[in-house]
Amino acid sequence: MRRSKKQRTCWSRYAFRWSGAGSPATQVPEMRIIAGQLGPGITESALGITILAADHHNRGAVFFARVRAMEDVYGYLIDLGRLLGYVLAHEIEHLLLNSKAHSPEGIMIANFAEPEVLRASQRRLRFTPSDREIFSRK
Numbered sequence: 001m002r003r004s005k006k007q008r009t010c011w012s013r014y015a016f017r018w019s020g021a022g023s024p025a026t027q028v029p030e031m032r033i034i035a036g037q038l039g040p041g042i043t044e045s046a047l048g049i050t051i052l053a054a055d056h057h058n059r060g061a062v063f064f065a066r067v068r069a070m071e072d073v074y075g076y077l078i079d080l081g082r083l084l085g086y087v088l089a090h091e092i093e094h095l096l097l098n099s100k101a102h103s104p105e106g107i108m109i110a111n112f113a114e115p116e117v118l119r120a121s122q123r124r125l126r127f128t129p130s131d132r133e134i135f136s137r138k
Helices: 064-074 080-097 114-121 129-137
Strands: 030-034 048-051 059-063
Touching: 030 080, 048 080, 059 064, 059 080, 064 080, 064 114, 080 114, 080 129
Parallel strands: 030 059
Antiparallel strands: 048 059
């Protein structure tokens, strides 16, 4: 059953930031959830972005308004928190692997669409064996 706008958690009130401090050798990737306007050059279907820097101060962002818009369409299948979790997992994987690579299926697919949302709602959207193999080598 679809929840009304009043019953939803008001995520847009919160600003999230995950980042590290210290010397460049100890810096960790930075992840943000952006609730505002996006700049030019971001594809319309992107739910997030990862920026890999030469100095390894990698940054990622999840576009909250787009995740919420996807939940507006597929809310009968999945709630906002779970969908946001999958999108964060996707972007964090890019940061941890220092790679922009995508898989043909699973969490690391380039574009989330109805089949991925359906699998996510059933807790069947996972990292593929090849994703796990790459991750274990890092």
